[in-house]
Amino acid sequence: MSSIVKNLVQKMHPHASLGRFGDLYTDTTEFMRIDHGDVIHVGGLHYLVLRNEKESSFGVEDPKYWVKRCRELETGERKILKLVFYEKFPITLGSVEVVAYRSPRKEARILDLVRGDCRFMQGFSVDDSAGNNVRILSVVRGKRLAEVVDAIDVDHRTYFFDFFPGMLEKFVVACEAIRFLHAHGENHGDIRLDHLFMEYSTGNYVWIDFDYTYDFHENPFGVDLFGLGNMLLFLVGKRFYTPQNLAQWIDDQHIGGLVYDDFSLLFKSRLVNIAKMYPYIPKELTMVLMHFSLGAQIFYTHVDDFLADLNRCIKVLRIS
Amino acid sequence: MDRKKILIAVDSSENSKRAVSYVGDLLGDTPDILITLLYIERPPDRDTYADDTAWKAAAHAKEKNIQIFLDEARGMLEHKGVAEERIAEKYVVSCKSGIHEPSEDCSVGISIAEEILRVQKEGGFGTIVIGRRGVSRTEEFLYGSVSTSVMHKARVGTIWVVE
Numbered sequence: 001m002s003s004i005v006k007n008l009v010q011k012m013h014p015h016a017s018l019g020r021f022g023d024l025y026t027d028t029t030e031f032m033r034i035d036h037g038d039v040i041h042v043g044g045l046h047y048l049v050l051r052n053e054k055e056s057s058f059g060v061e062d063p064k065y066w067v068k069r070c071r072e073l074e075t076g077e078r079k080i081l082k083l084v085f086y087e088k089f090p091i092t093l094g095s096v097e098v099v100a101y102r103s104p105r106k107e108a109r110i111l112d113l114v115r116g117d118c119r120f121m122q123g124f125s126v127d128d129s130a131g132n133n134v135r136i137l138s139v140v141r142g143k144r145l146a147e148v149v150d151a152i153d154v155d156h157r158t159y160f161f162d163f164f165p166g167m168l169e170k171f172v173v174a175c176e177a178i179r180f181l182h183a184h185g186e187n188h189g190d191i192r193l194d195h196l197f198m199e200y201s202t203g204n205y206v207w208i209d210f211d212y213t214y215d216f217h218e219n220p221f222g223v224d225l226f227g228l229g230n231m232l233l234f235l236v237g238k239r240f241y242t243p244q245n246l247a248q249w250i251d252d253q254h255i256g257g258l259v260y261d262d263f264s265l266l267f268k269s270r271l272v273n274i275a276k277m278y279p280y281i282p283k284e285l286t287m288v289l290m291h292f293s294l295g296a297q298i299f300y301t302h303v304d305d306f307l308a309d310l311n312r313c314i315k316v317l318r319i320s
Numbered sequence: 321m322d323r324k325k326i327l328i329a330v331d332s333s334e335n336s337k338r339a340v341s342y343v344g345d346l347l348g349d350t351p352d353i354l355i356t357l358l359y360i361e362r363p364p365d366r367d368t369y370a371d372d373t374a375w376k377a378a379a380h381a382k383e384k385n386i387q388i389f390l391d392e393a394r395g396m397l398e399h400k401g402v403a404e405e406r407i408a409e410k411y412v413v414s415c416k417s418g419i420h421e422p423s424e425d426c427s428v429g430i431s432i433a434e435e436i437l438r439v440q441k442e443g444g445f446g447t448i449v450i451g452r453r454g455v456s457r458t459e460e461f462l463y464g465s466v467s468t469s470v471m472h473k474a475r476v477g478t479i480w481v482v483e
Contacts, residue, residue, distance in 0.1 A: 086370045096458050103367040213367045219464025299461045
């Protein structure tokens with residue numbers, strides 16, 4: 001089998017530097033066996049596997065064996081292949097445990113829905129020879145939004161007035177993209193800082209990874225709204241603030257003015273009312289954030305309401 | 321709206337059982353009431369299953385549970401004195417049902433509360449009864465709450481929330 005792959009690679013991508021020439025796969029069921037140097041042949045095209053995707057969390061790299069970084073031999077383009085991996089697992093959203101499901105079917109459907117929409121990662125799905133749904137994704141050339149914010153090396157006031165207003169406008173566009181999904185009965189399912197990229201070439205914000213789903217009935221978009229609120233909190237504050245790190249950024253005298261209701265409904269040690277630290281944050285923006293606090297009297301149930309309030313904030317920031 | 325037309329919205333939970341029991345205790349010996357047990361079908365989400373076979377098996381299992389529940393609920397009401405002919409059942413099929421043919425008035429599945437209110441309006445029910453699972457505010461934010469939604473969205477009639 002190695003000779004087939006060797007011939008393919010040498011013919012189609014002669015400059016490839018490979019540690020090994022592996023096997024040719026048309027059936028991706030055993031995705032753990034597929035590794036660097038193997039070629040996946042699906043949808044009439046050949047994908048040379050470069051490596052398994054990894055997810056970094058707390059400094060630990062966790063390999064995602066069902067996600068392969070590849071090169072499409074016919075075009076030389078980099079692609080990401082997501083192979084079928086069904087799992088059901090509990091995730092903790094703040095203090096609540098939620099059962100999440102990984103659904104290739106859902107992600108494939110959303111890829112069809114958002115084709116040509118630059119607010120989302122692009123790709124398509126094909127079935128392999130065993131009927132497994134393989135999603136073939138174009139690589140988003142960009143940086144995670146959290147990294148973009150981290151790299152802005154200024155104090156909070158400068159960040160808030162010079163950088164944040166432009167970011168908020170782009171974030172609103174990203175929220176409109178989520179509204180588009182909801183209007184079509186879909187949710188993103190895993191809205192977090194790692195899943196919104198700023199594209200290098202355009203500066204646009206691009207959502208990635210749509211394969212999480214949940215079996216919620218009364219509030220099907222609650223998890224997405226939770227994610228958006230959390231991202232907004234990070235963007236406004238330039239970071240998250242907890243009792244443990246507050247002292248780094250604020251005088252002790254201000255810390256005493258915080259009350260229970262100022263903290264996050266889901267992450268109870270995360271400060272939401274950051275206007276108490278940075279009083280120049282307009283009350284309109286604080287009001288939006290406080291919908292996600294322990295003191296919230298009402299919650300957002302639709303992105304529409306969240307967006308309407310954010311658009312008001314943009315106007316206020318323009319004036320100020 | 322007829323106040324004596326009672327709509328009990330149920331699933332197969334203990335909360336629903338309490339709601340049925342409450343109505344039976346309160347109104348069992350009232351001769352001219354009409355009680356409808358309402359179930360809005362909530363099939364398992366197809367996306368959470370690897371294939372149609374597993375999904376339909378789960379849908380059938382859920383269907384069996386609700387049929388058992390409806391039979392027990394009817395039995396409970398009769399036992400508490402409600403005449404058999406004064407108890408009805410309404411089963412609203414989901415538009416995404418894997419086991420029933422969706423009808424024109426099928427449930428789209430975005431909000432169970434809105435489906436309950438639609439049935440209330442169409443049937444002229446003066447009273448809605450619903451069990452409550454007692455979720456925390458955090459859970460309510462994430463999952464939503466049918467009873468809370470019904471209370472917020474109802475414009476006519478009376479809502480009984482049984483805890």
